Structures are given as C-alpha cells and as structure tokens.
Amino acid sequence: MSKSAKIHKRLSDALSITTLDVRNDSAKHHGHAGDDGSGESHFHVTLRSPDFAGKSRIARHRLVHKAMGAELVASIHALSLDLDV
Known part of the structure; x- marks a missing residue:
C-alpha cells in the first residue's frame, strides 16, 4: 500500500x-534535500473535520x-497540513 493510501486510511479510520x-x-x-528516491517523501493533506472544533x-x-502513527510520520520528509472544521 502506498504512503498516500496509508495516510488516507489512517486518518479516515481515526477522525470524523x-x-x-x-x-x-x-x-x-x-x-x-529529503528526496529519498522512493517518490513518497513529500505530502500535502487537506482535511476538514468536526473533531477540530475548538482546537x-x-x-x-x-x-x-x-x-x-509515529512510524508513518517519521517515514515522511515533509508533511504540509491544511486543517479546519
């Protein structure tokens, strides 16, 4: 499973x-820098969730x-997050 798919699954499983x-x-x-040659080192996530309300x-x-999860986060060089309710 690709890292993109893992990110999507884990976030979908854990959050509304x-x-x-x-x-x-x-x-x-x-x-x-940070390009490990895998083609899976830099990601951008746009996520809207009511779980973020008041946070x-x-x-x-x-x-x-x-x-x-710590192991997935550690395996990514750059993770850009756009998070809102």
Whole structure:
C-alpha cells in the first residue's frame, strides 16, 4: 500500500471527516534535500473535520500525527497540513 493510501486510511479510520485530500508532492522535490528516491517523501493533506472544533492549530496537528502513527510520520520528509472544521 502506498504512503498516500496509508495516510488516507489512517486518518479516515481515526477522525470524523467531511473532506480529505492527500496529495503526493514528492515529484516537485526530486533531487532536493529529503528526496529519498522512493517518490513518497513529500505530502500535502487537506482535511476538514468536526473533531477540530475548538482546537488550536497545534492541537489539530497533534491529532493528525497521532492518527497517522509515529512510524508513518517519521517515514515522511515533509508533511504540509491544511486543517479546519
């Protein structure tokens, strides 16, 4: 299973989601720092969830990282998050 699919599944399983888009941006960073050659090093996630209501930006990021799991987060060089209710 690709990292994009893992991210999508883990977030879908852990959070109430109204919108979820996982975009692999690794090709844009080919040859740059953090490019491990796997084609799965840089991701952008747009996520809308009522679970974020009343939570700070940091709390939302922590919730996403927890849902993804430490091993998946550690295997990604860059993770850009656009999170809202």
